[in-house]
Amino acid sequence: MTTNETTDRRGLRIMSREECLRMLRSARLGRIGFVHDGDPEVLPVTFGMDGDAPVFRTTWGAKLDAAMRGHAVALEVDSVHSAVGRACSVVVKGSAVVEYDEAAIARYESLRVPAWADPGTDTFWVRVRPDSITGRQLNLG
């Protein structure tokens, strides 16, 4: 008998790709991890989903720098539902690229992603080209 319920070596249930995408589409706040001068960085981002690609606005700085070089990033979203004793976490891994295509930018703008940085600062849209989308769910004791 086969089952869709699969767990990893830590006993966490592996979420299906569809579940992961659903969680990504309903989330607004994530954290983006990247490597800067050899060291790990984690910063919060508000993002939207363009198909299966997370997109977010950023100002110049370390985030944009990493993006412009096509560096690898990991975008994480999580949620804890204490009431139902459940927590889950989804991670998108891929490369970050600055978006210059006007039609794509218009699509991203229509997602109405809330600003994280102060409005008024110059911002660029960054697209994460997903190589993998994985999620784990835990039933809290």
Next chain:
Amino acid sequence: MTTNETTDRRGLRIMSREECLRMLRSARLGRIGFVHDGDPEVLPVTFGMDGDAPVFRTTWGAKLDAAMRGHAVALEVDSVHSAVGRACSVVVKGSAVVEYDEAAIARYESLRVPAWADPGTDTFWVRVRPDSITGRQLNLG
């Protein structure tokens, strides 16, 4: 005239060290970023504060592996208070070390950090030796 209100280049208010520590002490869920085979990883962790050092339990795996090698990590916590139009994010950077000292472990256990991984799996306590603790606060438009 001097002021304690300092902003970074993106217009975000820089939080004081005390504010950052207060937020870390009231948080339970953070995300830990580290570099694994050259690529960024971000995973959720439930953690406690032992003085100004975040401590968390982990099972064997990538997180423990990074910790055992004394690798650099970045632990991020954030909160969005839509009602008051405010968001903030605190990042602790430092090196992760597995704790073997029994007195220290007893202190960590007393913090009653909720488990993220399934109970029953072998866990180790990891201490982040902080090199820097920084935070940014944004008044959402």
